[in-house]
Amino acid sequence: MKRAFSILLFSLLGFSSLPLLAQVAIEKPWARATAPGASVAGGYMLIRNRGAAGDRLVSASSPVSAKVELHVHINDNGVMRMREVRGYDVPAKGAFELKPGGAHLMFMDIKRPFKEGEKLPVKLKFEKAGEVDAEFQVGGLGGASTAHQKH
Numbered sequence: 819m820k821r822a823f824s825i826l827l828f829s830l831l832g833f834s835s836l837p838l839l840a841q842v843a844i845e846k847p848w849a850r851a852t853a854p855g856a857s858v859a860g861g862y863m864l865i866r867n868r869g870a871a872g873d874r875l876v877s878a879s880s881p882v883s884a885k886v887e888l889h890v891h892i893n894d895n896g897v898m899r900m901r902e903v904r905g906y907d908v909p910a911k912g913a914f915e916l917k918p919g920g921a922h923l924m925f926m927d928i929k930r931p932f933k934e935g936e937k938l939p940v941k942l943k944f945e946k947a948g949e950v951d952a953e954f955q956v957g958g959l960g961g962a963s964t965a966h967q968k969h
């Protein structure tokens with residue numbers, strides 16, 4: 819009888835702690851290596867939302883740059899331009915992808931060049947999930963990075 823009670827209690831505790839688990843997961847966070855003299859760099863990742871409610875990435879910060887902005891690419895009469903946005907909506911049981919040519923984090927006024935292979939700590943702030951830490955792996959210099967130099 820006592821055993822049955824503790825099993826019941828355990829499962830109740832198990833259930834009640836579920837909402838405290840992170841609902842948002844960051845997959846494959848990476849940033850582009852920078853060319854000498856570059857002041858900005860792009861960051862990418864897949865944000866997965868396991869929760870039953872939508873969430874929103876509202877800001878990001880990192881000690882490696884003065885600030886981190888949330889950008890999107892827009893096609894302005896055939897010219898690709900970047901624009902800062904206030905957040906990225908991540909649908910319930912869904913995902914939002916930041917990738918080259920699309921939405922991206924923009925590291926502004928980087929304090930030193932990003933070198934391939936290093937890891938950059940980034941703090942992401944979500945409306946519901948709160949602060950989530952991620953480590954962005956620096957990848958190689960890519961062809962699409964020239965668009966970023968025009969910032």
Ligand SMILES: [Cu+2]
Binds near residue numbers: 922966
């Ligand atoms: Cu940008």
